[in-house]
Amino acid sequence: MKLLFDVGNTHTTIALTDNGKKFNIKRISTYSLQTEDELYVYLKMLFSENYDQIIVSSVVPNINHIFEFFSKKYIGKDAVFLNAKLYKNIKWDVRVPSDIGADRVANVIAAEKDYGNNAIIVDFGTAITIDVLKNGIYEGGVIIPGFGMMVNALFKGTAKLPKVELKPSDVFIGKDTESNIRIGVINTVLEGIIKVVEKIKSETEITSVIFTGGQSKIIMDYKKDVIYDLELGLRGIYYFYESTIS
Structure with missing residues (x-):
């Protein structure tokens, strides 16, 4: 084991x-x-x-x-x-491969092995990351503050704004403080991510989009036309280990 x-x-x-x-x-x-x-x-x-x-x-x-x-x-x-430089099955086409976060390396390894050579991976964690795998080559990506980080910034940086439950709002005009914050943090960030992903898809012609990470669970009803894979990173860790003993 x-x-x-x-x-x-x-x-x-x-x-x-x-x-x-x-x-x-x-x-x-x-x-x-x-x-x-x-x-x-x-x-x-x-x-x-x-x-x-x-x-x-x-x-x-x-x-x-x-x-x-x-x-x-x-x-x-x-x-x-985990270290990108030690995994040879993927070309890491960025300036400093060793700087790629291990969580992102694991996601990309599992995406390539389980979904093929072309994928856009969005990981909703403390920070939200977007990673692009094209023709088996890691092309880079995006880093965004996570939902919790932004809610905490509002809570700590203001006198009256409360912490709120992390979930999307059903509307885009808030009638109270909580819905205002949820729209501003969850919905607005999600719409921005969706827009960025669409831009990446148009530039790369990649169609496979994978959402992962603990906070992806809160948006499953909001964005349904993607693959949700909450164990993607764990499989990537195991696949990395397999590659070191083969």
Whole structure:
């Protein structure tokens, strides 16, 4: 069994799998991780199965040492970390491939393997990312502040505006503060993303659009003509590991 870590800025998804297709998934707060021994205790509580390798996709470099220490201490092996430069099945046509976020690398790897050489991937997380895969080549993408980040900015930067539930509004003219914020943050950003995706589609002739990430669940009724794949990144982590042992 392999233990996968998708370390995000807010949450860490931990998944146990033996084939990269079915996952036993748990989620914890990223900054609840402080030492390798605390991680060991978490895992003992979360999983009863044994595992013999950990693979890490992390966008939080300052805690990567915890996984390194844990793997060496409790498994006796080095942890495997995602890095675009180490994955040779895709050409990374950007200035500095090693700067591509590991979460984006995982998404692109899984999209190429499961959906083909052409795809636009939108990942709704703490930040929202758009990635473009054309003819098996990673062409780059877009980074946008996430829904929660923008709502928190309004809450912290103003005297009276409240935090609101993250979900789209059914209308585009708000009658109260909450609906005003939801339209301004969720609907407006979504419409902007849809517009950007349409521009990318017209420039590249790519038709396959994949939405992923934890917050994509809140917009499934808003945008229905795309593929929703909430385990895309986890499969990408596993596929990356497969490529390192082949």
